[in-house]
Amino acid sequence: MPKLPENGSVLPITRWGEDVMHRLNRPVTDFGDDLHKLVADMVATMRAAEGVGLAANQVGVDLQVFVFDCPDKDGQYHQGVVCNPSLDLPEGKDRRLDEGDEGCLSLPGAFTKCARPDFAKVTGVDEHGNPVTYEGTGLLARCLQHETDHTQGMVFGDRLSRKYRKRLYAEAEEFAPDYPTDWPVSPMNNPEDHENEPPAE
Numbered sequence: 376m377p378k379l380p381e382n383g384s385v386l387p388i389t390r391w392g393e394d395v396m397h398r399l400n401r402p403v404t405d406f407g408d409d410l411h412k413l414v415a416d417m418v419a420t421m422r423a424a425e426g427v428g429l430a431a432n433q434v435g436v437d438l439q440v441f442v443f444d445c446p447d448k449d450g451q452y453h454q455g456v457v458c459n460p461s462l463d464l465p466e467g468k469d470r471r472l473d474e475g476d477e478g479c480l481s482l483p484g485a486f487t488k489c490a491r492p493d494f495a496k497v498t499g500v501d502e503h504g505n506p507v508t509y510e511g512t513g514l515l516a517r518c519l520q521h522e523t524d525h526t527q528g529m530v531f532g533d534r535l536s537r538k539y540r541k542r543l544y545a546e547a548e549e550f551a552p553d554y555p556t557d558w559p560v561s562p563m564n565n566p567e568d569h570e571n572e573p574p575a576e
């Protein structure tokens with residue numbers, strides 16, 4: 376299992392509504408020190424926010440890269456860095472939808488059911504430009520899809536019906552005071568109110 380870099384700095388998380396969250400991000404072409412620092416900072420930010428995945432545009436950077444540290448259906452954790460991800464989803468009779476809860480670190484405090492295939496495979500390259508493939512079930516399948524969506528400028532609200540999207544935004548608004556604008560650089564308020572939430576990504 377590849378080790379994630381652990382020497383990064385925590386950055387503020389960019390929210391839905393910022394332009395960089397809603398357009399196709401640029402492919403990674405330079406695998407030098409700047410990218411390595413970005414990836415380390417993304418890992419630190421994901422951990423500070425107690426998330427299971429984080430894409431570069433969630434720290435305001437217009438690049439197709441995400442990090443994850445996420446359990447599969449059997450509770451086993453998988454971690455990795457994926458630049459320029461390409462998603463492979465089951466089709467036909469192999470395609471089964473998982474109706475689990477989904478939440479996004481860029482819309483903190485709000486969760487809703489979001490149907491997605493229960494298995495996903497992603498291919499790309501790591502922060503050194505070496506080919507990588509990750510696949511999995513459960514929350515990991517959801518996370519690989521959610522993060523690849525981010526690199527394409529899509530958020531999971533885009534996948535919901537109007538009714539569920541409205542409800543999601545109302546919930547986010549309710550909890551907005553708990554998340555300072557530079558969260559997770561500044562900690563959240565009233566953490567005890569969020570203890571039972573599923574992990575966000």
Ligand SMILES: [Zn+2]
Nearest residue numbers: 479480481576
């Ligand atoms: Zn997200």
